[in-house]
Amino acid sequence: MTMHDFLKSFKKGMEEFGYTIAIIVNSILLSVVYFFGVGITSLIAKIVGKNFLEEELNNSQTYWENLNLGKNKLEAYYRQF
Amino acid sequence: MYILGISCFYHDSSAALLKDGEIICAAQEERFTRKKHDISFPLNAIDYCLKEAEISVDDLDYIGFYEKPFVKLERFLYQHLQYFPKSYKVFVSKMPLWFNEKLRILKKVKKKLKYKGDVLFIEHHMAHAASFLISPFDKAVIFTIDGVGEWTTTAYGIGEKNNIKLLKEIKFPHSLGLLYSTITAYLGFSVNNSEYKVMGLAPYGDMNKNTNLYYKKLIKIIDIKEDGSYRLNQKYFSYSYKDKMPSKELCNLLGKSIRKPDEELTQEHKDIAAALQLVTEEVIIKTLNNLHKKLKIDNLVISGGVGLNSVCNGKILKKTPFKKIWLQPDPGDGGTSVGAAFYVYNTILNKPRKYILKNASLGPEFSNKEIKEFLEKNKIKFSEFKNEKELINKTAKLIFKDNVVGWFQGKMEWGPRALGNRSILSNPTNPKMQEILNLKVKHREKFRPFAPVICEEDALKYFECDNPIPPPTDFMLMVYPIKKQWHKKIPSVTHIDGSGRLQTIRKDQNKMYHNVIKEFGKLSGIPILVNTSFNIRGEPIVCAPKDAYKCMMGTGIDYLVAGNFIIKRGDNPKDIWDSDEYAKD
Numbered sequence: 284m285t286m287h288d289f290l291k292s293f294k295k296g297m298e299e300f301g302y303t304i305a306i307i308v309n310s311i312l313l314s315v316v317y318f319f320g321v322g323i324t325s326l327i328a329k330i331v332g333k334n335f336l337e338e339e340l341n342n343s344q345t346y347w348e349n350l351n352l353g354k355n356k357l358e359a360y361y362r363q364f
Numbered sequence: 365m366y367i368l369g370i371s372c373f374y375h376d377s378s379a380a381l382l383k384d385g386e387i388i389c390a391a392q393e394e395r396f397t398r399k400k401h402d403i404s405f406p407l408n409a410i411d412y413c414l415k416e417a418e419i420s421v422d423d424l425d426y427i428g429f430y431e432k433p434f435v436k437l438e439r440f441l442y443q444h445l446q447y448f449p450k451s452y453k454v455f456v457s458k459m460p461l462w463f464n465e466k467l468r469i470l471k472k473v474k475k476k477l478k479y480k481g482d483v484l485f486i487e488h489h490m491a492h493a494a495s496f497l498i499s500p501f502d503k504a505v506i507f508t509i510d511g512v513g514e515w516t517t518t519a520y521g522i523g524e525k526n527n528i529k530l531l532k533e534i535k536f537p538h539s540l541g542l543l544y545s546t547i548t549a550y551l552g553f554s555v556n557n558s559e560y561k562v563m564g565l566a567p568y569g570d571m572n573k574n575t576n577l578y579y580k581k582l583i584k585i586i587d588i589k590e591d592g593s594y595r596l597n598q599k600y601f602s603y604s605y606k607d608k609m610p611s612k613e614l615c616n617l618l619g620k621s622i623r624k625p626d627e628e629l630t631q632e633h634k635d636i637a638a639a640l641q642l643v644t645e646e647v648i649i650k651t652l653n654n655l656h657k658k659l660k661i662d663n664l665v666i667s668g669g670v671g672l673n674s675v676c677n678g679k680i681l682k683k684t685p686f687k688k689i690w691l692q693p694d695p696g697d698g699g700t701s702v703g704a705a706f707y708v709y710n711t712i713l714n715k716p717r718k719y720i721l722k723n724a725s726l727g728p729e730f731s732n733k734e735i736k737e738f739l740e741k742n743k744i745k746f747s748e749f750k751n752e753k754e755l756i757n758k759t760a761k762l763i764f765k766d767n768v769v770g771w772f773q774g775k776m777e778w779g780p781r782a783l784g785n786r787s788i789l790s791n792p793t794n795p796k797m798q799e800i801l802n803l804k805v806k807h808r809e810k811f812r813p814f815a816p817v818i819c820e821e822d823a824l825k826y827f828e829c830d831n832p833i834p835p836p837t838d839f840m841l842m843v844y845p846i847k848k849q850w851h852k853k854i855p856s857v858t859h860i861d862g863s864g865r866l867q868t869i870r871k872d873q874n875k876m877y878h879n880v881i882k883e884f885g886k887l888s889g890i891p892i893l894v895n896t897s898f899n900i901r902g903e904p905i906v907c908a909p910k911d912a913y914k915c916m917m918g919t920g921i922d923y924l925v926a927g928n929f930i931i932k933r934g935d936n937p938k939d940i941w942d943s944d945e946y947a948k949d
Binding site for chain 2: 309310313316317318321322324325326328334335337339340343345348351353354357360361362364
């Protein structure tokens with residue numbers, strides 16, 4: 284194995300190692316966010332009876348909801364929301 | 365003025381470039397990366413667009429992006445708030461993509477393209493609805509329907525001149541597109557990829573609402589109102605909190621577990637596919653009848669992934685009062701780059717509409733010089749046609765003699781269908797051709813039909829098309845019955861229910877392709893060819909000469925007609941790769 288091959292393998296190994304570490308760290312951080320952020324909010328919402336998705340079927344004549352989406356001012360399109 | 369449209373990070377990334385309100389080029393990223401439905405930032409597609417226009421990124425006046433990422437994030441978070449703690453796995457697996465890609469689109473654009481100009485964010489369904497702007501209509505009803513955008517899954521509105529107003533919507537989690545995908549997953553096919561297979565499978569099932577038991581079951585999971593609006597009973601679905609779309613309750617209702625991809629397709633599976641198609645058509649036809657009654661406009665534009673349901677599209681003018689219909693060649697998410705770009709130009713900047721999309725040839729083209737260089741460099745044996753007449757005559761003769769011909773000419777097509785620039789052509793009068801193509805070339809499921817291509821002026825003789833033939837037929841987006849007397853004469857393109865997903869072609873769209881069909885007609889008495897996309901299952905359609913050559917050498921394609929050259933598979937090293945091994949969804 285030449286030095287070039289060694290360095291190439293080493294770099295690849297380090298990248299894979301870094302990737303694995305990133306997955307572990309991400310999973311830990313996201314788990315914290317999920318259980319403490321999403322979880323607590325969700326529990327409070329459930330206690331006060333808040334639904335985040337309108338899932339229920341009903342007896343109304345239509346399920347169409349107003350959207351009224353048309354042309355906005357130019358500035359509105361710079362926003363990502 | 366140059367405007368670039370971009371769509372990415374969900375499925376089918378793409379880019380489209382406009383110059384002064386006319387489209388110069390458009391392409392999907394998958395064609396360059398060779399990764400089907402590639403979702404990554406469409407750097408290669410953008411690079412192609414800029415090179416084609418001979419401009420640099422600094423010449424761009426605006427970039428239009430196909431959705432509002434933060435509104436989509438809101439929906440994503442709401443799903444998790446609703447379904448805590450069931451959604452844990454999806455949250456942890458999907459959130460990094462949001463942080464690394466979806467929410468950093470501005471940074472991506474600036475860093476990857478070194479672009480310093482303005483980026484405008486268009487609502488997803490508005491980017492779909494903007495297909496109206498390249499339609500032949502001054503005024504039309506617009507109906508958009510897909511899996512999901514930010515929140516909207518189905519919407520309707522009116523397009524008039526430069527403006528679009530979307531009036532009403534149905535919101536996530538209720539989605540006809542997601543219902544179709546859920547049943548696709550239940551039937552063992554891949555989601556966001558194989559929905560068209562379920563559509564092809566449906567005619568093998570019982571298409572009678574009164575006798576199909578699964579229709580009676582499926583109608584329990586969707587509440588359809590008289591005006592076509594609908595909601596899904598969420599207990600039958602798990603897509604709001606899981607990667608797997610059908611819930612246990614759905615499996616219980618349908619009486620079987622999810623089909624494994626290699627498991628045999630039973631009559632029950634076929635009946636489920638039929639029931640799904642019936643439900644889909646019921647929602648769409650009811651909605652459109654209601655929209656016509658309410659809005660009193662005869663022109664209709666459909667967009668969104670469900671617009672790829674060509675079986676339903678072919679029934680719309682017969683079953684509703686609409687007189688004209690239009691869909692762009694790529695009604696799915698890939699097409700939103702075109703929609704976003706035109707929305708910026710025509711609507712936001714209020715520039716006049718001056719372009720109607722009549723031809724889907726918007727992708728990369730390779731000159732004879734480039735093709736010859738590739739062939740010579742790779743020591744590929746080939747011969748050159750003396751002129752176009754010889755090319756047409758010889759190709760038609762080869763097809764007539766039951767050879768399978770790879771046809772690589774001109775600009776690559778925009779959209780998911782091969783329309784005669786990157787196509788595999790063969791003889792529809794040979795009863796074994798469907799089997800040959802399926803097993804030797806495409807490696808795809810036996811039940812799937814092949815599409816016929818016919819010159820527009822001949823279509824009414826062979827097909828029970830709407831008259832006049834609607835423009836989306838040029839983009840293979842309409843399925844029509846084949847007239848009974850021709851069923852046995854063109855067996856390879858006649859589906860089990862006697863229908864065909866035809867492509868019509870006009871001389872001014874693609875003269876050479878038109879002439880090959882006509883020449884084949886002189887030989888066989890029937891001016892129709894089998895036209896299937898130039899790829900194997902699981903691969904994107906070929907883009908460059910090397911992709912076409914590789915595809916031919918790994919399959920049972922007999923000849924490749926690329927530009928002015930013909931390459932015979934038998935003259936070149938065999939088995940450079942085995943496509944069968946790679947054929948997958």
